[in-house]
Amino acid sequence: MQNSPLELSLLSVILFLITAAIAPMLSSRQGLLIKLSFTFSSVSAFIAAxxxxxxxxxxxxxxxxxLIGLPDLPFYLRLDPLSGFFAAIISLLGFFISIYSIGYVRAFIGHRSVTPLVVFYNLFMAGMLLVLLSDDAYFFMVSWELMAVSSFFLVCFEDDHAQNRRAGFLYLIMAHIGAVLILLSFGLMAGFANGFENFSGYTFSAMRYSHMPDVWATVAFLLAFFGFAMKAGVFPLHAWLPEAHPVAPSNVSALMSGVMLKTAIYGIIRVAFDLLHVSDWWWGGIVLIFGLISAVMGVLYALMQNDLKRLLAYSSVENIGLILVSIGLAMIFKSFNMxxxxxxxxxxxxxxxFNHAxxxxxxxxxxxxxxxxTHQRNMESMGGLIHKMKWTAPLMxxxxxAASGLPPLNGFVSEWLTFQSFLLSPALPSSLLNLLIPLGAALVALTGALAARCYIKVYGVTFLGRWRGEHNTVIQEAGWAMRLGMIMAALACLALGVFPTFVIGWMDVIPEMLVEAKISTSANASGWLWLTPVAAERASYSAPLVFLGVLAIILAIYKAFRSKSMPVRRVPAWDCGLGGLTNRMQYSSTSFSMPTRRIYGFLFNIKETVKYGVNPYLPMFNNKFIYHLKIRDRIWHIFYKPFADASFWIARRVSRLQHGRIQIYLLYSFITLIILLVFA
Amino acid sequence: MINEAYPVFMESLQVIMVLVAAPLLVGWIRMLKCWSQGRTSAGIFQPFRDLSKLFIKETVLAENVSWIFTATPYIVFGATVLAGAIIPILSVDLPLSATADIIALVAIFAIARFFMALAATDIGTAFGGMGASREMMVSSLAEPAVLMSVFTVSLVSSSTSLSHMAHTLTSSPIVLRPSLAFAFLAFVLIAIAETGRIPVDNPSTHLELTMIHEAMILEYSGRHLALIEWSNMMKLFLFASLGIASFFPWGIAGADNIKMLPMALLALALKLALAGIFVVVIETVLAKMRVFRVPEFLGFAFLLATLGMLSHFILE
Amino acid sequence: MNASFAAQINSILAAFILLTAFGLLVQRRVFGLLHIFAWQGLLLSISTAIVGYSAGLHHLYISAVLTLSLKVIVLPWILYVLIHRLKIHKEVEDMVNIPTTMLIGIALVIFSYHLTAPIRELSTLVTRSTLAVALATVMLGLLMMITRKKAVTQIIGFLAMENGLFFAATSATYGMPLVIEMGVALDILIAAFIFGIFFFQIRTTFDTLDLKAMEKLKEEE
Incomplete structure (x- = not known):
């Protein structure tokens, strides 16, 4: 293989585009289309990975x-370790999901044509890769739009529900507001790189070597940060995320939640560290604070949800927050040259x-x-799936x-690294930061614990207990393609969790490039078994030993105490002697989150009503309780509704220009032409 | 030769000691409690009898439970024993103590709790879910306080490795530090909440409305129950030892010094006996509080830990 | 007892004074408050004595004794009698947001640390680091007066604020001149008596000591 990585990734982008182009030709044979196109996508994703x-x-x-695109504006492409890392994450998950999709998308056959799904899926993958490869603002924005628009069509794939169309519309609007902010930021940087008159400053390399005045650098950073934050779903800019992610087909939601949000993270890192070279510490402070708010609010919202996919979407808000917390810390350390x-x-x-993906x-x-x-997303009518889905349950x-941050899985490694960087913050020379940053660490700890609570709810209500829904529902296990996709992702989680030293050694080149220092020399100093970020005396963690230790002890006691001679008897669960336990008496998702509603309720808009009928025979005892619970996003009313109302108001005013008479429209064009000629 | 075998010997000695001494500590606490209430106690060895009785009893499972329920006692036990191998109880020089620093140690306890809560929801009754929900509420509220107290302790020794923390404290001259005092107070409150003692949870209640931990393990029986009870005893023992190792490590055996071992054992026994008296005094003086007062209790723990952190920067 | 040991003891005492200030902020029961207040006075008086010892300033001993007698014995006793006469010794204040109050308190401590940073740079006294704690105690006392609804608890908040000021004087400049301290002590004593008389008046007018009742005093619209 003599090809450079960049050529390989271009090859994979071309493969994705070809697959998207060929797909409509096969639309008459849907089964074949699914098999062929997703095999193609998985191959090209593998190449990109x-x-x-x-x-x-x-x-x-x-x-x-x-040399394509507009004249004198060629597309610049560049693959450095940072974009390579994100390309690896995106296409690795893309590879797993493409295999999974071979099984998953078959469910749509007979209901609707899957051709648009296939086309936009491939365009979406290509768009995400191109975002990472682009090395100029122009090409970046083109790829960004390709990604945004194709994901919009994927969200609206099942467009017969009004809710889905609404979610897609909200997504499209917010994605574009974000894109405008990013564009403005690039415009500023390009202008300062090479003057506002000519256009040659639009490449990233020109921006990288330019020196902006501090004020304008700050403005550019803030514009880019909020633009990317819109895409990443940072609280309070997250409103589109819990609407759009759940309504998309699950393979697309996995891609959107797992990796599309990462392109925004990539953008923030690229702009902050590479293009603008962090200067003030409070840039990092802003990122840190927004990260903390998203982390805590994201997990609290997730805890309140009863819709499985919506819960996972809110959990993405939380994880993006955690990533931003670490980025913010890195920026603070960088600004003090540590x-x-x-x-x-x-x-x-x-x-x-990587882990979150x-x-x-x-x-x-x-x-x-x-x-x-089960054909539903509401957890309240699930339960006991572990008995029916022998493969999905352990993988889930x-x-x-992993999502709860428990060792020896991967979520814990990154959480541990975050805590270690928090614990090193007393080395900062600013006394105010010394006092404030530990409070952030406490919030991260709270988030971690709440996430564990949230995932116990997910697993306990969905997979454990007894079936809560209607009787006679037939539940089948997922097919082999779907299982294979999940098994590979689960193995990746395990490998990332158990062998962190290898992963850190592999990706250490990225911080070396961005902050001119690396940690693998100290992190792997005591051998591959021990992860010691700064020094062995400071802190150490050995994931392989935790994994093997727990496993060995479990096996040993299992051997020691499990006796074949004593039979295990199965009896009904204890019902307090009343008799007649029903499946509806189990703790449900709503009841599981009750303590959260009670303790953190002031952050939400919660309406709880109980209606009951009076029992005519026993007036002291009411019967027929109807419990109604409504939880709303406070942010929606504070932040979004005024904007929505204002834009509708303006739209109504502007709509007076519409008359439907062709002469009037010609008049508009004529007036415009006259005005332009006057001023030209 | 001796020098190479020493850490391994220490490690195995410590694991055996954790297994054996944990029921003894619980027996001691129960005995003191009996005395304080004017009852005749069943002796310090009663927990052993209880455990051996449970081990020979038949195991009964609820109809609905899956493999999660049967695997949980083993996982809980495994995680707890691993934690017992990591905390420097007898010596600062344990080969496994570098496996996890204090943050990873907290997470190892969290594995046990996670599976316990899952097993509770597996049964499919209201009790299990209630216990799981409450337990996770308590633990999620305790977590910020845990981290803040770790932060404070790590400020003093600039390390989160338990062995290194104990070593720093024993080898430096004794200095009065308000930050450590606060961190210790916070740790006591956290330990009470995490081990499910009065006033947060009552380990000997089976009243539907008040139980937290007991609600989760209501359906366990036979050897499964024995394993869970045993790990629970170890958890209490380990939290006591954790407090001793991070705040009062004096007397612990240093590196490569077998002569200090009898001294270390004696000091440990003495400190644990005192810890037992302390637990009994608290449980006799205080009453169990309402579940929704627990946030205030743990909020106070967080406040103490934060004051510890602040006073390190302000006063030291 | 050498100087560094005295400084250590002093910082421990400062830390515990801060803790009692937080205790006052979150304690619901009236008697609990009284106890914490007495403890705060005791810690304050010991701290003053230690500063007097290590700085060799003998007038601080008099201040310490004055604090001990006034803030640990006389004032708590007056309040105790008052509470018994008013029959409010079983009252429990309903406070909803204790964790939030604590968080605000923590923020105030950080703020006062930030505020006293320039003074800390200039000062050379051994007690300079406790100045932040003293300022925080004042602010926490004020916060207590803001969050509480009952008249008695507001008085305790006011007295805690005075404790903070006294502590600040000791740690910033090794105490105020003795004459001023005596004057302040007398003021507080008289204030306590006046408060007592006021309480009886308030209760006969409104039948309660809850300050919410005083909202009636506003102008009719």
Whole structure:
């Protein structure tokens, strides 16, 4: 293989585009279309993943200039370790999901044509990869739009529900507001790079070497941060996320939640560290605070949900928040020129990006399998699926463990790295930051514990207990393609959790490039078994030993205490002697989250009503309780509704220009022409 | 040769000691409690008898439960024993103590709790879910306080590795530190909440409305129950030892020094006996509080830990 | 007892004074408050004595004794009698948001640390680091007066504020001149008596000591 990583990833982009182009030709034979196109997508995703991995391990920077596009504005492409890393994450999960989709998408046959799904799926993958490859603002925006628009069509795939169309519309609007902010930020940077008169400053390399005045750099950073935050679903800009992610087909939700949000993270890192070279510490402070708010609010909202996919979507808000917390810390450390600590925090952010992609992909795939077999997303009418879905249940358990940040799975490694970088914050020279940053660490700890609570609810209500829904529902296990996709994602979670030293050694080149310091020399100093971020005396964690230790002890006691001679008897569960336990008497999702509603209720708009009828025979005892609970986003009323109302108001005013008479429209054009000629 | 075998010997000695001494500590607490209430106690060895009785009893499972329910006692036990191998109880020089620093140790306890809560929801009755929900509420509220107290302790020794923390404290001259005092107070409150003692939870209640931990393990029987009870005893023992190792490590055996071992054992026994008296005094003086007063209790723990952190920066 | 040990003891005492200030903020029961207040006075008086010892300033001993007698014995006793006469010793204040109050308190401590940073740089006294705690105690006392509804608890908040001021004087400049301290002590004593008389008046007018009742005093619209 003599091809450079960049050529390989371009090859995979071309393959995706070809697949998208060919798909409509096969639309008459849907079964074949699904098999062929998703096999193609998985192959090209695999190629892209390889190119990403190679680019990070080699640590090289490749550049290509494509002479297409507008005259004098060629497309610049570049693959450095940072974009290579994100390309690896995106296409690795893309690979798993493409295999999963072979099974999952078959469920749509007979209901609707899957051709648009196939076309836009491939365009979406290509768009995400191009975002990472682009090295100029123009091409970046084109790829960004390709990604946004194709994902919009994927969200609206099942467009016969009004709710789905509404979600898609909201998504499209917010994605474009974000895109405008990013565009403005790029415009500023390009202007300062090479003057506002000519256009040659639009390449990233020109921006990288320009020196902006501090004020304008701050403005550019804030514009880019909020633009990308819109895409990443950072609280309070998250409103589209819990609407759009659940209504998309599950394989698409897995991609959107798992990796599309990561392109925004990529954008933030690229702009903050590479293009603008963090200067003030409070940039990091802003990122840190928004990260903390999203983390806590995201997990609290997730705890309140009864819809499985909506819950997972809110959990993505939380995880994006955690990633931003680490990025913020890295920026603070960087602004004080503390290279090693900055690289530790950045490593935590990148590691968590990888982890979140894997476990959230796995969880959404599992949710898809559940949806596929039960035809519903409401957890309140599920339960006991572990008895019916022998494969999905343990895989989902691994996903839940990883998402709750429990060792030896991957979620814990990045959480641990985040805590280590928090614990090193007393080295900062600012006394105010010394006092304030630990409070942030406490919030991260709260988030972690609430996430565990949330995933116990997910697993306990969906997979454990007894079936809560209607009787006689037939539940089938997912097919082999779906299982294979989930198994690979679960193995990735386990591998990332048990062998962190290898992963850190692999991706250490990225912080070296961005903050000029690396941690692998100290992190792997005591051998591959021990992860010691700064020094062995400071802190150490050995994931393989935790994994093997727990496993060995479990096996030993199992051997010692499990006696074959004593039979295990099965009896009905204890019913307090009343008799007649029914499935409706189990703790439900709503009741599980009751303590959360009670303790953190002031953050939400909660309406709880109980209606009951009076029993004519026993007036002291009411019967027929009807419990009604409504939880609304406070943010919606404060933040979004005024904007929505204002835009409708303006739209109504402007609509007076519409008359429907062709002469009037010609008059408009004529007036415009006259005005232009006067001023030209 | 001796020098190489020493850490391994220490490690195995410690694991055996955790297994054996945990029921003894519980027996001691129950005995003191009996005395304080004017009852005749069943002796310090009663927990052993209870455990051996449970081990030979028949195991009964609820109809609905899955493999999660049967695997949980083993996982809980495994995680607890692993934690017991990591905390420096007898010596600062344990080969496994670098496996996890204090943050990872908290997470190892969290594995046990996670599976316990899952097993509780597996039964499919209201009790299990209620216990799981409450237990996770308590633990999620305790977590910020845990981290803040870890933060404070790590400020003093600039490390989160337990062995290194104990070593720093024993090898430096004794200094009065308000930050450590606060962190210790916070730790006591957290330990009470995490081990399910009065006033947060009552380990000997089976009243529907008040139980937290007991509600989760209501359906366990036979050897499963024995394993869970045993790990629960170990958890109490380990929290006591954790407090001793991070705040009062004086007397612990240093590296490569077998002569200090008898001293270390004696000091440990003495400190644990005192801890037992302390637990009994608290449980006799205080009453169990309402579930929704627990946020205030743990909020106070967080306040103490934060004051510890602040006073390190402000006063030291 | 050498100087560094005295400084250590002093910082421990400062830490515990801060803790009692938080205790006052979150305690629901009236008697509990009284106890915490007495403890705060005791810690304050010990701290003053230690500062007097380590700085060799003998007038601080008099201040310490004055604090001990006034704030640990006389004032709590007056309040105790008052509470018994008014028959409010079983009252429990309903406070909803204790965790939030605590968080605001923590923020105030950080703020006062930030505020006293320049003074800390300039000062050379051994007690300079406790200045932040003293300022925080004042602010926490004020916060207590803001969050409480009952008249008695507001008085305790006011007295806690005075404790903070006294502590600040000791740690910033090794105490105020003795004459001023005596004057302040007398003021507080008289204030306590006046408060007592006021309480009886308030209760005969409104039948309660809940300050919510005073909202009736506003102008009719």
């Amino acid at each position: 390889m190119s990403g991995f190679m680019s990070v391990s080699a640590g090289t920077v490749d550049r290509i200039t494509l 290279g090693v600590l900055a690289s530790l925090a950045l490593m935590a952010a990148l590691y968590h990006s 894997m476990f959230k992909g796995l969880l959404f795939m599992g949710a898809g399998a559940v949806l596929h077999s 358990l691994l996903g839940c463990l």
